[in-house]
Amino acid sequence: MTTGLTKDAGWEIGVSRTLPLPPAAVWDFLASPEGVELWLGKGVRLPTRKGEAYETADGVRGEVRSYRPGDRIRVTYGTSTVQVAVSAARSGEGAVLRFHQERLTGAEERERRRAHWNAVAARVEAALGVDRGRA
Numbered sequence: 001m002t003t004g005l006t007k008d009a010g011w012e013i014g015v016s017r018t019l020p021l022p023p024a025a026v027w028d029f030l031a032s033p034e035g036v037e038l039w040l041g042k043g044v045r046l047p048t049r050k051g052e053a054y055e056t057a058d059g060v061r062g063e064v065r066s067y068r069p070g071d072r073i074r075v076t077y078g079t080s081t082v083q084v085a086v087s088a089a090r091s092g093e094g095a096v097l098r099f100h101q102e103r104l105t106g107a108e109e110r111e112r113r114r115a116h117w118n119a120v121a122a123r124v125e126a127a128l129g130v131d132r133g134r135a
Contacts (some may be wrong), residue, residue, distance in 0.1 A: 011104035016118035
């Protein structure tokens, strides 16, 4: 099977970062207006109820599929699905931030979205004051 192509979710991409912060602090930032703008888009208030719709300033529409405060949110994003999750690192120190997007149109979109989510992760790290040289 081709990397990134699944039987059930089509083309997908996942990006993760381990951050030297408590999971609650990472989640609180991601759910804040500043954090939501970084990962979901400008002009969006974080929707939290299943079925609740949103639209970005760029015209991307979606709705909440699931929301578990402090843990994860799944939203449709146009024709794809995005999940943002935060969990405790296995070491017991820090948090793991994960971005996952599925139902992409193909390998090219997968690579574009990989670059996008890596850039988002870097902006989240910078906003949280994470120094990659020490993290």
